Amino acid sequence: xxxxxxxxxVAIGEGLPVKSDRxxxxxxxxxxxxxxxxxxxxxxxxxxxxxxxxxxLKVRYRQTALGVAWVVLQxxxxxxxxxxxxxxxxxxxxxxxxxxVFAYAGLLPWTFFANSVSTGSSSLLANSYILTKVYFPRLLxxxxxxxxxxxxxxxxxxxxxxxxxxxxxxxxxxxLLLPAMIxxxxxxxxxVSAWLSIVSVRLRxxxxxxxxxxxxxxxxxxxxxxxxxxxxxWRALYSLNPLVGIIEGFRxxxxxxxxxxxxxxxxxxxxxxxxxYVVYVFFRWEDRIIDKL
Amino acid sequence: xxxxxxxxNVSKHYSVERTSSIAPxxxxxxxxxxxxxxxxxxxxNGSDLWALRDISFSAxxxxxxxxxxxxxxxxxxxxxxxxxxxxxxxxxxxxxxRVGGLLSLGTGFHPDLTGRENVYLNGAIxxxxxxxxxxxxxxxxxxxxxxxxxxxxxxxxxxxxxxxLAFAVAAHFEPEILLLDEVLAVGDGAFxxxxxxxxRQVSSQGRTILYVSHDxxxxxxxxxxxxxIEDGQLxxxxxxxxxxxxxxxxxxxxxxxx
Numbered sequence: 001x002x003x004x005x006x007x008x009x010v011a012i013g014e015g016l017p018v019k020s021d022r023x024x025x026x027x028x029x030x031x032x033x034x035x036x037x038x039x040x041x042x043x044x045x046x047x048x049x050x051x052x053x054x055x056x057l058k059v060r061y062r063q064t065a066l067g068v069a070w071v072v073l074q075x076x077x078x079x080x081x082x083x084x085x086x087x088x089x090x091x092x093x094x095x096x097x098x099x100x101v102f103a104y105a106g107l108l109p110w111t112f113f114a115n116s117v118s119t120g121s122s123s124l125l126a127n128s129y130i131l132t133k134v135y136f137p138r139l140l141x142x143x144x145x146x147x148x149x150x151x152x153x154x155x156x157x158x159x160x161x162x163x164x165x166x167x168x169x170x171x172x173x174x175x176l177l178l179p180a181m182i183x184x185x186x187x188x189x190x191x192v193s194a195w196l197s198i199v200s201v202r203l204r205x206x207x208x209x210x211x212x213x214x215x216x217x218x219x220x221x222x223x224x225x226x227x228x229x230x231x232x233x234w235r236a237l238y239s240l241n242p243l244v245g246i247i248e249g250f251r252x253x254x255x256x257x258x259x260x261x262x263x264x265x266x267x268x269x270x271x272x273x274x275x276x277y278v279v280y281v282f283f284r285w286e287d288r289i290i291d292k293l
Numbered sequence: 294x295x296x297x298x299x300x301x302n303v304s305k306h307y308s309v310e311r312t313s314s315i316a317p318x319x320x321x322x323x324x325x326x327x328x329x330x331x332x333x334x335x336x337x338n339g340s341d342l343w344a345l346r347d348i349s350f351s352a353x354x355x356x357x358x359x360x361x362x363x364x365x366x367x368x369x370x371x372x373x374x375x376x377x378x379x380x381x382x383x384x385x386x387x388x389x390x391r392v393g394g395l396l397s398l399g400t401g402f403h404p405d406l407t408g409r410e411n412v413y414l415n416g417a418i419x420x421x422x423x424x425x426x427x428x429x430x431x432x433x434x435x436x437x438x439x440x441x442x443x444x445x446x447x448x449x450x451x452x453x454x455x456x457x458l459a460f461a462v463a464a465h466f467e468p469e470i471l472l473l474d475e476v477l478a479v480g481d482g483a484f485x486x487x488x489x490x491x492x493r494q495v496s497s498q499g500r501t502i503l504y505v506s507h508d509x510x511x512x513x514x515x516x517x518x519x520x521x522i523e524d525g526q527l528x529x530x531x532x533x534x535x536x537x538x539x540x541x542x543x544x545x546x547x548x549x550x551x
Contacts, residue, residue, distance in 0.1 A: 024299075024387035030380055051417040059405050133396040134418055135377035287380050291307060 038283045042137040052144035057151060071152040072159055075107040082107075082224050092225045097255055098167040104160060106223040109181070109250045112153040113189045113243065114214050120145040120193025121200050122207055128293040138286045139279075142194040146186055153182065160254055172256035181249040184264075188242050188271040191278045198282055201289045222247050227260065242267035296351035296389065297501050298375070298470060303384035305345040305370050305525075344370040346525045347384070354390075354469070357492070357502045359512035359533055361540045362522035363547070368505045371522065372396055372472045375503065390469025390501070393420055398476045399459030404448035408439060408458055411447055415462050429465045436487070437461035457484060464491045471495065474505045489515055509537050 061067040082103045086092060094102040120142045124131065127141050164170065200206035221243040222229070230238045238244060245260070245267030252259045345367045352358055362368045373379045375386060376394025401418040402411050412433055416426035426433075434443050437457040439450075447455055463476060473492075492515055496502050506512055512519060512533055519536035521529040523543060529536050 022295075022389065024389050025391070026377075026388040027385055028374065028377060028381060028388070029385035030382055047423055048417045051414055055401075055403060055406070055414055058410065059403055062405055130401045130418060132373075132378060133400045134394060134420070136418070136420075290379055 032284070035280060035283045038137060038139070039279070042139050042143075045136050045140060048136055049140045049144055049147070052140060053147045053151075056144065056148045060148075068155060071155045075104060075111045075156050076159060078107055078111075079104040086224045092229060094226060095228075095257060097257070098169075101160070101163055101167055101169065101255065102226075102251070103224065104163060105251045105254045106247050108153060108156055108160070109185045109247050110218065110221065110223050110243070111156065112149050112185055113192075113246075114218070115152065116146045116149040116186075116189035117192050117196065118210060118214060119149070120189070121196035121210055123193070124197040124201055124289065124293070125204075125207075131290060132293055138290075139194065139282055142190060142197050145193060146190045149189070150182070150186055164254070169255070171254070174253045174256050174259070177249070177259070178253040181246065181253055181264075184242075184249070184268050184271055185246050187275050188246065188267070191271065191275040194282050195274075195278045198285050198289055201292050217241075217243070227263070239263040239266050240270070242270045295353065296387075297354045298389070298503075299351040299387040300375075301349055301385050301387075303345055303348045303371075303374060303381045303386060304343060305367075305374060305379065306382040307342040307344055309342055343525050345374070345381075348522075348525075348527050349384075350520060350527065350530055352470075352501050352503070354501055355496055355499045356518055357496045357504060357516045359516035359519040359536070360503060360505045360522060361507075361509075361512065361519055361536060363543065366522045367525040368522055369396065369474055370525075372474050372503065372505060375470075376472050388470065391420075392470045392472065393466050393468030394472040394474075395419065395463045395466070395476050396472070396474045398456060398463060402447060402455070402459065405446055407446055408434075408443040408450070412458070412462055415459070416466070419463065419466055420468070421466055426462075433458075433461045433465050436464065436491075453481070460484075460488060464488065464495075467495065467498070467500065469500055471500060471502045473502060475507070485511075509540070513537060 064070055066073065079100055083100045086099075086103075092099075123141045123145050124138065131138060131141070196206060196210070220238075220241055227235070227238070227244055227248050239262065245263035245265070248260045249264045249267070251257060348367075348371065360368050360371065370379070372394060373396065374381050375388075376392055376396065378394070378396070399411075399415060401415055403414065406414065409430075412430065413423065413426050417423065434440055437454070437460070439454050439458055442450065442454065447458070450458070460476065463473075489511060492502060492504075502515075504512065504516060516533045519529075519531065519533040520527060521536050521540050521543075529539050
């Protein structure tokens with residue numbers, strides 16, 4: 001058969017030789033496709049998403065000798081270190097809550113966030129051997145990173161169910177809001193991870209700089225100290241860090257102290273805004289990024 | 294006859310940034326290698342590369358089309374565009390069927406996972422549904438001839454076993470349009486024969502195959518048509534025997550040049 005090509009056949013023509021009577025399943029060209037189509041396709045490929053999450057969980061739990069124990073040990077050891085150094089030396093007023101419980105409840109969302117971001121920021125680079133061979137919605141990659149860390153969070157949370165009774169504490173009604181807190185944390189972690197995963201392809205220095213920034217961010221968040229430790233006149237500015245609302249929200253949910261609604265609302269609003277922006281940036285850039293991988 | 298793939302004037306442009314870094318990226322090295330003096334005026338500053346220029350062809354259901362060309366001619370770029378990994382800079386491609394691209398074997402295979410786990414993972418990555426993999430699982434394992442080691446992590450596999458398993462998954466993936474990049478020349482002679490047989494079977498079901506290879510005998514045996522790409526352009530489109538002959542001429546000419 002003759003490979004007849006008619007560029008002008010693309011225009012609405014009648015009876016052109018190659019012009020199809022059926023519409024193509026898919027047309028590939030340089031045009032940007034609408035973002036909602038990208039989101040729909042991401043949803044359709046959720047089976048692949050499960051597989052990517054399953055792969056990472058399986059591999060990690062098989063590779064490291066302690067496997068699942070690390071997920072608990074990482075925040076637990078940090079809580080121990082904080083307890084030894086900061087509660088004795090800093091005399092932070094944890095509001096009558098035993099300091100180890102206070103620190104661990106703060107480290108839970110922090111570890112979830114920090115691990116998501118540090119793995120997520122390099123996730124496109126790390127999976128470039130797949131991304132340059134097969135097409136699928138690339139947002140699945142940072143999404144799967146956050147999902148894996150979410151599973152870690154669930155496992156690590158179990159420690160509190162041992163730690164709290166040990167100190168004679170019980171759970172109250174506040175725990176009902178925990179899913180909402182986890183959701184905000186997860187979406188914020190996703191937004192930051194997805195954004196950095198795109199940026200770090202262009203600027204590979206991000207990978208080097210990030211550990212320092214994450215460390216700094218930790219000290220700017222109420223993990224080793226309570227948010228009330230920050231002078232009242234700085235509090236509003238301080239709360240612009242979404243992790244302030246998130247971490248205090250986690251503590252309130254677990255430990256039964258009152259929710260600090262202002263900072264939680266700030267965190268939720270900032271997360272929503274950032275996420276919309278990042279999804280937009282991600283879909284606009286993902287094709288150009290593949291050329292750079 | 295109704296085309297299943299229609300490629301209209303497709304070009305792909307890469308802008309290569311000049312970096313001041315001492316270690317160039319792999320792509321910079323590669324593009325330096327394939328750049329030709331006459332391709333584009335901008336080439337002096339090393340900022341432009343047309344990997345494909347104005348490619349047009351169409352394919353109908355059941356055709357097996359071999360794609361020939363030297364390294365860096367643009368064959369893989371073409372398959373990457375057809376499989377949606379990259380977007381064309383100009384032109385467009387109409388696809389009238391589901392595309393499955395196998396631009397490398399065992400994409401996403403993980404050394405720490407078992408053969409069974411990797412079959413499911415690789416299947417999902419190349420676009421198979423879980424139910425589809427489950428249904429064909431025994432067939433895949435039998436095809437790869439690794440029944441005994443299916444629960445063993447694949448880091449303990451020999452490279453032959455690894456490739457056989459990877460090919461077996463790919464061979465049981467049945468989209469309407471199958472793109473294969475250098476993936477058939479796997480394993481020993483007997484296994485290669487089995488691979489070619491399988492591909493013939495796939496095309497006899499009315500599926501279209503685009504097959505990139507440097508292995509000329511397999512192109513002649515398998516394909517009903519061949520394309521020759523040189524320097525990003527489509528030089529020839531015709532019967533496999535004629536196109537392989539032209540390709541050999543180009544190879545001979547270039548070896549005499551150097």
